[in-house]
Amino acid sequence: MKENMTWSSWFKPMLWTLVLLFHLPILAQTTSTSQHPALYVSTEDRGVIQQKIESEDWAKASWDKLLQEVEPFANRHQTDPDWIVSRLAMYWQDGERYTQCYIKNQDWDYGEGNAPVPTVRLPGMRRWNDYYNVPLAERTPYNATGDMWGVSRSSGDTTRILVPYKKSGHMIRQNNMEILKLAEKSAFAYYLTQDEKYAKFSSDILWAWLLGTYYMEPPLDPEESSNGPGGYAPGGILGYYDYEVIHDDRQEPAAFTYDFVHDYMSAHPHEHLQTLDMTVTDLASVVFKRFIEIGLVRGGDKGNWNVNRYRHIIPSMLVLESDDYYADGKGKEHYIPYYTEISTEYHAALPKILQNYDPDTGLWPESPGYASGMIGAILQMAMPLYKAGVNTVGDNPIIQKAAMANIGWLDPRGNLVVFGDMRGGPLGFDVFERLLTYYSWVGSDEYVANVETVINKGIEMGQYDRADGEWRSIVLNQPIQSNQTTLPYYGAAYSRFHRHMILRNGNDEDNGMMFTLYGGKKGGHLSPNGLAWQFYHQGWAMAPDASAYESYWSKDAGYHRNIVGSNTIIQGYQKGDITVNAMSPAVPEGQFYNDEVISKYCSFVDVSADEKRRVIAMIRTSPTSGYYVDIFRSDLDDNDYLHHNLGDELTLQSLAGEPLVLTDAEIANPPHKTYSFFEQTKAVAHEGDFKATWTIDRVSPSISTTMWMTGGAGRTLYQMDAPPTTLRSDVTPGQVNKAPQNTPTLLVQQYGSNGAAHPFVAVFDSYAGDQSSVKRVETKVASATFVQLEVTSAMSEQTIYQATDDQVHKGGKKQQFQGRLGVVSQKEGELEYLFLGQGKQLQFGKYQLEAVGESATAELRWEDGHLYYSADQPIRIKLKKGKAKEYPAAIDQQID
Numbered sequence: 001m002k003e004n005m006t007w008s009s010w011f012k013p014m015l016w017t018l019v020l021l022f023h024l025p026i027l028a029q030t031t032s033t034s035q036h037p038a039l040y041v042s043t044e045d046r047g048v049i050q051q052k053i054e055s056e057d058w059a060k061a062s063w064d065k066l067l068q069e070v071e072p073f074a075n076r077h078q079t080d081p082d083w084i085v086s087r088l089a090m091y092w093q094d095g096e097r098y099t100q101c102y103i104k105n106q107d108w109d110y111g112e113g114n115a116p117v118p119t120v121r122l123p124g125m126r127r128w129n130d131y132y133n134v135p136l137a138e139r140t141p142y143n144a145t146g147d148m149w150g151v152s153r154s155s156g157d158t159t160r161i162l163v164p165y166k167k168s169g170h171m172i173r174q175n176n177m178e179i180l181k182l183a184e185k186s187a188f189a190y191y192l193t194q195d196e197k198y199a200k201f202s203s204d205i206l207w208a209w210l211l212g213t214y215y216m217e218p219p220l221d222p223e224e225s226s227n228g229p230g231g232y233a234p235g236g237i238l239g240y241y242d243y244e245v246i247h248d249d250r251q252e253p254a255a256f257t258y259d260f261v262h263d264y265m266s267a268h269p270h271e272h273l274q275t276l277d278m279t280v281t282d283l284a285s286v287v288f289k290r291f292i293e294i295g296l297v298r299g300g301d302k303g304n305w306n307v308n309r310y311r312h313i314i315p316s317m318l319v320l321e322s323d324d325y326y327a328d329g330k331g332k333e334h335y336i337p338y339y340t341e342i343s344t345e346y347h348a349a350l351p352k353i354l355q356n357y358d359p360d361t362g363l364w365p366e367s368p369g370y371a372s373g374m375i376g377a378i379l380q381m382a383m384p385l386y387k388a389g390v391n392t393v394g395d396n397p398i399i400q401k402a403a404m405a406n407i408g409w410l411d412p413r414g415n416l417v418v419f420g421d422m423r424g425g426p427l428g429f430d431v432f433e434r435l436l437t438y439y440s441w442v443g444s445d446e447y448v449a450n451v452e453t454v455i456n457k458g459i460e461m462g463q464y465d466r467a468d469g470e471w472r473s474i475v476l477n478q479p480i481q482s483n484q485t486t487l488p489y490y491g492a493a494y495s496r497f498h499r500h501m502i503l504r505n506g507n508d509e510d511n512g513m514m515f516t517l518y519g520g521k522k523g524g525h526l527s528p529n530g531l532a533w534q535f536y537h538q539g540w541a542m543a544p545d546a547s548a549y550e551s552y553w554s555k556d557a558g559y560h561r562n563i564v565g566s567n568t569i570i571q572g573y574q575k576g577d578i579t580v581n582a583m584s585p586a587v588p589e590g591q592f593y594n595d596e597v598i599s600k601y602c603s604f605v606d607v608s609a610d611e612k613r614r615v616i617a618m619i620r621t622s623p624t625s626g627y628y629v630d631i632f633r634s635d636l637d638d639n640d641y642l643h644h645n646l647g648d649e650l651t652l653q654s655l656a657g658e659p660l661v662l663t664d665a666e667i668a669n670p671p672h673k674t675y676s677f678f679e680q681t682k683a684v685a686h687e688g689d690f691k692a693t694w695t696i697d698r699v700s701p702s703i704s705t706t707m708w709m710t711g712g713a714g715r716t717l718y719q720m721d722a723p724p725t726t727l728r729s730d731v732t733p734g735q736v737n738k739a740p741q742n743t744p745t746l747l748v749q750q751y752g753s754n755g756a757a758h759p760f761v762a763v764f765d766s767y768a769g770d771q772s773s774v775k776r777v778e779t780k781v782a783s784a785t786f787v788q789l790e791v792t793s794a795m796s797e798q799t800i801y802q803a804t805d806d807q808v809h810k811g812g813k814k815q816q817f818q819g820r821l822g823v824v825s826q827k828e829g830e831l832e833y834l835f836l837g838q839g840k841q842l843q844f845g846k847y848q849l850e851a852v853g854e855s856a857t858a859e860l861r862w863e864d865g866h867l868y869y870s871a872d873q874p875i876r877i878k879l880k881k882g883k884a885k886e887y888p889a890a891i892d893q894q895i896d
Contacts, residue, residue: 033281034321036262037191039255039384040475046192049475059474061467063192066474070186070198077201084201085208086141088179089172090118093144103221103230106243108166115215117272118208121146121172122219126243128551129169130154131161139175146172153550153727154739169551173242173250179205180253187260188471199264206257207270209250210280213241213287218294234297234346237305240290245298246308251291255315258284281321288316292335301348303356303524304370309347310339311377318384336390339381350392353378357398361495361592362405366524367420372409372427375402379434383476386441393438400447403431407454408493408502408592412509413539414463415731417516419500419532421525421561423547424731429455429464433477440478452482460485461509490593491585491603498526499578503585503603503618509539511624517616519609520563520575527561528575530568531612535628537766540733542694542705543567543645548724548739556723559674565723569632569755570640570671573610581606581613582820582838584857586872596891598870599859602835606802606820611635613756615802617821621795625773627765631787631802634755640671641748641760644722645705646737647694650744652719655689655708655777662719667747679742681720687711689779692746699734702769707746708777710761714753720745757784763791780811796832799824801842808841816843819855833861848878852886867896 035042041049053059076083091097091111097119098111107125124146131150133139138149138160146165151158163171183205190198218240221230226243228236239248258265265280273283295313299305317339323331343349356365364371378399382392393399406427409416418424432454439447458464469477494501499519506512514536520528534541546565549557559565563574583605585594604617617629632641652660665683667675688711696703721742729735737743748760761782765774773793780788786809789800801822803809808818815824819839825832834849836842836858841850849858851873858871869877870891877895878884887895 033262033325036319037259038387039259039315039318040387040472041191045475050192052479053474056479058466058469059477062469062471062474065467066185066471067189070182070189070201073182074186074189074197074201077204078197081200081204083141084136084179084182085204087136087139087143087175088205088208088212089121089143089146089148089175090208090212091121092118092142096144097215099215100217101219103219103226103238103243104223106225115212116275117211117215119216120176120209120212120241122216123170123172123242124165124168127169127553129163129167129171130550130554131163131169131171133171133175133178134160136178148172148175154548154724156740170247173247176209177250177253180209180250180257183257184253184260185471187257190264191260196264199261200268202257203261203265203268206254206261206265209254210258210283210287211270211272214276214283216241218290228298232294237299238294239298240294245295246305246312248291248295248309249312251288251312251316255288255319259319281325285320285326288320289330291316296338296344297346299347301343301346301352304366304374306348307353307374307377311381314339314381315384318388332388336385336388340385340390340392350378350396354396354398357402358495358497359398360590361408361497362398362401363495363497363592364402365497367422367498367526368406368409368416368418369422369424370525372406372416372431375399375406376428376431376434379403379431379438383434383437383472386438394442400435403435404450404454405592406431407487408490411514411536411539411541412507412512414458414461415539417500417502417534418541418545418547418731419516419518419529419534420498420521420527423726423728424541425728426463426730427458429458430473432458433469433473436478436480437476449482449484452480453484453487455480456483456485457487491597492583492587492594493592494580494583494587495592501580501583501587501605501607503605503616505600505603505618505620505626506623512536512539513618513620513626513628515616515618515628517605517607517614519578519607520573522575527566528563529566530563530570530572530574531578531607531609531614531632532563532566532568533614533616533630534567535616535618535764535766537703537705538701538733538768540646540703541731542703542766543643543764544725544732546644546723546725546743548727550727556674556677559677559723562672562674564642564672564674564677565644567643568641569612569634569636569760570642571638572634572636573612576609579608581608582857584821584837586857596870596872598857598872598891599833599835599861601825601833601861602821602823602837602859604821604837606838611756613804615821617800617802617823619791619798619800619823621773621793621798625767625793625795627763627774627791627793629789629791629800630760630762630764632755632760632762633784633804634760636756637754638669638671638751639749639755639760641750642745643692643707643748644725644743644745645694645707646703646725646732647696647705647744648698648736649695650719650746651693651695652684652717652746653691653693655691657691660684660686660690660717662717665718667718667720668716668749669751677723678720678745678747681718683716683718685715686717687713687715689777690717694744696733696736699736701733703733703766704768704770704772705764705766706772706774708763708774709748710779710782712750712753712758712760712782714751716749716751718747718749720747758782759784759787761787761789763789796825796827798826799844806840814843814845816841818842831862833859835859846878846880848876848884850876850878850884852876866894868892868894 097115099113148171183202187202239245317335549560615631620626662682722745724739725737776792801817821837823835856873
């Protein structure tokens with residue numbers, strides 16, 4: 001005990017010890033135990049699983065991989081049983097085998113007590129750090145200090161660093177999780193092979209962990225930095241063995257291991273059980289029930305914390321004996337309803353969890369990474385519950401809708417779009433595997449076919465490999481009967497809650513075009529992004545949201561999780577409601593996707609938020625080429641237009657191709673504190689039109705992006721290195737701009753010139769190598785209410801009109817426009833199409849589209865010598881010859 005300890009701090013651990021004595025179950029009311037294993041399989045299932053391994057290549061590959069991983073450890077354990085156990089992070093030293101730890105400022109402060117066996121070490125701090133553990137063989141056996149050898153994630157330097165215990169972040173937790181996962185895999189190997197070397201390896205690890213956890217009381221937090229006192233008291237965020245109950249996850253591999261080797265451990269009891277006068281069933285029940293009881297009163301009843309807490313404790317619930325085994329009657333049957341039915345002020349059960357899903361979109365109210373994770377967790381828990389006789393899927397159709405809704409957030413490569421607090425990467429296909437498992441179990445053939453298509457598509461895209469599955473996949477994955485890979489394709493997806501929309505033109509990774517536009521939202525792991533956008537080429541987000549921070553506590557988290565990491569204007573609007581002034585394809589109210597597509601050439605959105613108004617248009621010029629238009633108004637006199645783009649380098653030129661001469665400079669009047677993360681800043685005062693080109697040429701594939709921007713008064717251009725784009729290896733081509741690489745970034749500062757009266761107007765084209773399809777961009781008009789651009793590409797020429805008012809704007813001789821967006825495309829001197837986006841009229845020479853009543857979105861196009869129109873409202877069409885004729889709303893209607 002510390003010398004300066006107060007009477008209160010002495011009394012609290014005594015109080016909680018008394019609470020524990022009354023809280024813990026009196027065990028072994030009956031002597032019989034349930035059959036083990038029971039969580040995912042029974043003894044009778046062994047032959048079926050062995051047959052699956054023989055008949056399914058993916059199952060055989062997964063099984064071989066598992067054996068290759070555990071075999072060396074299990075073999076070594078035969079002659080050196082201390083090797084693996086000594087690498088557990090424990091309080092090893094006699095006299096320091098703490099039974100009570102104390103928290104201060106959300107980190108480990110000190111420990112008290114001395115158990116008769118080593119106790120499991122509590123992580124040294126709540127926060128993450130920048131280090132990952134060195135390989136097991138290089139870790140310190142019987143580590144008495146808790147200092148951990150680590151390697152930096154972000155710097156690229158592979159030098160080993162000894163990280164002090166109190167600064168080790170999650171290294172302790174990850175160390176023990178890694179070893180417990182080895183025990184879990186080896187326990188499954190024992191289940192299938194009945195080779196006791198696997199059971200011995202697994203049980204020795206589990207004995208150390210169970211006994212070392214049994215003797216440790218939950219941490220106390222006298223100053224309540226975790227919003228609660230800790231111990232067994234309800235409230236706050238502490239887990240039993242972590243600072244956050246949602247990270248109390250080591251109980252999972254422990255429960256799976258225990259389930260597989262329960263009978264072996266019963267037949268080969270640890271000698272310390274005689275001292276405790278317990279069986280292994282008694283010991284495990286005490287430990288798992290502590291995790292459950294604490295889990296049910298920590299973390300609150302909202303959001304992903306509520307679900308993730310359940311994800312950890314469900315295996316602990318289901319591995320318990322039946323109620324009649326315990327004197328207090330609290331076995332698995334007692335606890336299951338606390339997930340399926342019973343909500344309290346501290347947790348929300350499944351019925352309330354499912355109320356979080358938007359009934360229209362099927363989306364969870366958090367960023368995509370968390371949203372996809374939540375439905376994955378619900379389906380993960382559903383499998384062992386079904387085995388226990390509890391069907392949590394059948395009466396809840398929102399579960400299937402939620403799983404399928406995540407497809408709407410995928411880019412052509414199968415990666416989740418990045419916005420808010422997330423890093424992107426592939427969708428977890430385990431969600432669909434578990435749906436397939438369930439539908440196969442219950443015989444829903446129609447649903448089986450739908451889900452098989454999703455899995456097949458993931459395999460086809462290279463985003464998913466069934467052979468990479470772990471033992472649960474071997475057990476649960478079902479043979480796939482179909483080779484269908486065609487998923488539903490939608491031109492637009494819009495989640496009003498997330499203020500986020502995706503527009504697509506094609507969905508293949510080679511030639512598909514796509515952009516996202518979204519407003520800012522605080523909370524639910526969403527971010528104050530401003531009115532931000534991203535666009536894609538070859539399936540990659542070429543202008544991505546930055547997401548390369550290690551954790552919320554990283555010094556650069558404020559940059560990546562805020563507006564400066566996005567592509568927007570920094571001043572003014574950051575979060576709040578948005579208004580969609582126009583959109584095509586349009587997404588009807590109450591839906592996630594569009595019903596119809598007016599044009600195969602043009603897609604756009606026009607969105608307002610406070611003083612901002614941004615129009616993004618996607619113009620297809622051929623089946624393999626196209627470009628994006630950005631017209632951004634901001635009713636402020638000072639505006640910083642910020643654009644991050646993938647590339648090894650960035651160059652700035654005049655439209656004539658002359659390099660702009662930049663000099664070292666500091667950014668004037670930085671409007672946000674995270675501008676401090678920009679490095680190598682250079683600047684030039686430039687009020688004319690210019691081109692910016694980002695080039696990827698040090699890795700493959702080689703991709704360039706050129707931006708043509710209209711000039712403006714009061715402009716200064718800044719070229720700088722922004723922080724890395726990502727920590728992931730799979731979301732940028734050739735891992736370009738992955739940490740520790742910086743991201744070349746452009747800042748266009750327009751001061752003393754109102755950004756609504758003088759908008760930012762730009763055209764973006766991404767292309768292979770130096771093969772840009774856009775040859776020339778000329779701005780005819782750029783005013784407060786009207787913009788007219790002319791874009792010349794290798795394939796065609798477009799005149800683009802955009803207006804914010806309802807006036808008729810003259811675009812030239814016999815050219816006029818009234819609406820939100822108009823596009824006139826000519827090919828080889830002949831009119832290719834007219835596109836009118838939510839407007840009244842578009843005239844080009846003797847051709848005209850005119851709304852009969854309400855504003856219409858319509859297209860008139862020539863294709864294979866025939867004339868077609870599409871319109872969402874009645875439309876009047878005038879051709880080169882003849883009078884105007886009225887036509888009803890229709891899609892792809894031939895009229896000649």
